[in-house]
Amino acid sequence: MSSYDVIVIGSGPGGYVCAIRCAQLGLKTACVEGRETLGGTCLNIGCIPSKALLHATELLHEAHENFAKMGLMGDAPSVDWDKMQAYKRDTIGQNTKGIEFLFKKNKVDWIKGWASIPEPGRVKVGDEVHEARHIVIASGSEVSTLKGVELDGDVVVDSEGALSLPRIPEKLVVIGAGVIGLELGSVYSRLGTDVTVVEYLDAITPGMDAEVQKQFQKILAKQGLKFVLGAAVQGVEVADGKARVAYRVRDDSGATLEADTVLVATGRRPYTDGLGLEALGVKVTERGQIATDGHWATNIDGIHAIGDCIAGPMLAHKAEDEGMAVAEVLAGKHGHVNYGVIPAVIYTHPEVASVGATEEQLKQDGRAYKAGKFSFMGNGRAKANFAADGFVKILADQETDRILGAHIVGPMAGDLIHEICVAMEFGAAAQDLALTCHAHPTYSEAVREAALACGDGAIHA
Known part of the structure; x- marks a missing residue:
């Protein structure tokens, strides 16, 4: 019987990040994963492969719709679906092998198989039982089907x-x-x-x-x-x-x-099948999520849970933050996640990104606020790149000017939102963004203009 300080169940973004951080903090760590490759749903059948196909088809769209406008002449490309699928699989392989390398580098043991918890402090995988002072459940989520609709995997x-x-x-x-x-x-x-x-x-x-x-x-x-x-x-x-x-x-x-x-x-729902939670007496919510406290601990001593299987948005980066935070807690440090500053992104073209409160939420809460908005039509870089659809909107407190939320529809929105995330993390005002020099010409100037619109007005509106 092998013994560990921490055994993490699941190697998705929450699980593998947690395992690596535990190891970096000096804890003997193992991660249980039943797939043939590490990375969970995100790297294998979710975030990464979908972004590969989004990237490929976005370039296809550019070639068909905008190349000729820029003087790039020639036959528009056709689609070889098998090759596009091969590109997607190669992208998955590079990322999953990267996690395997990181496990070896940080001396995290990969226990291959599906886990159950027969009793606190023990994890069973196959016929083997492993001891652990701490168990972290990072088992993720699965597809939530619709009543009356049967998935056949074909049509x-x-x-x-x-x-x-x-x-x-x-x-x-x-x-x-x-x-x-x-x-x-x-x-x-x-x-x-x-x-x-x-x-x-x-x-x-x-x-x-x-x-x-x-x-x-x-x-x-x-x-x-x-x-x-x-x-x-x-x-x-x-x-x-x-x-x-x-x-x-x-x-x-x-x-x-x-x-x-x-x-x-x-949508998706927590995946906890086979873990033995009911027999252990682990509390779950009405929505099937594992109930945890402010330190990601369940009601059973020594068992923690993070990611999609607990409350909160089902986002890979939310799971990663929780993975790092619970590792800090288990190492005797202070782990923290600011749930008010977790961005959400839709990777279409244009992208959509948001963080913090919406106008509807602020109105419902009776919060006095002001909104600064700037259209990408006023951004030189966006117009040059045929990417002028959309806008940046920043919401700030009416009196203090502190940023309460932001919403972006436009080019590179998923990257632009993080400037606002950092500002919110430091409690910045819209004026702080407005007074920060932004390189020209960049999409990020639209963020500054929206911040200016919270005050005396944008320049290029």
């Missing part, structure tokens, strides 16, 4: 299936207008697929700033995506390799959509 698929379709479909119906549905819908739309997104709510990207929702939907519609909002999917029938999606709208009228492929992108 009706989840996000994993959509990443590896044997061929590019002529018609695709996406159920769910969240991050996954819109990203993968964008991929196939650029590849020539007729894409229709069906959403139960009356707006896309539920929970985001309302102004962002409206502008973003207009941009995606201009790119060719179709939307059916306020529609409850009743079921999906498959016959002869085709699907028929039945739905009802608010006035209770029914309709159907036909498609070659249906992507069910209705």
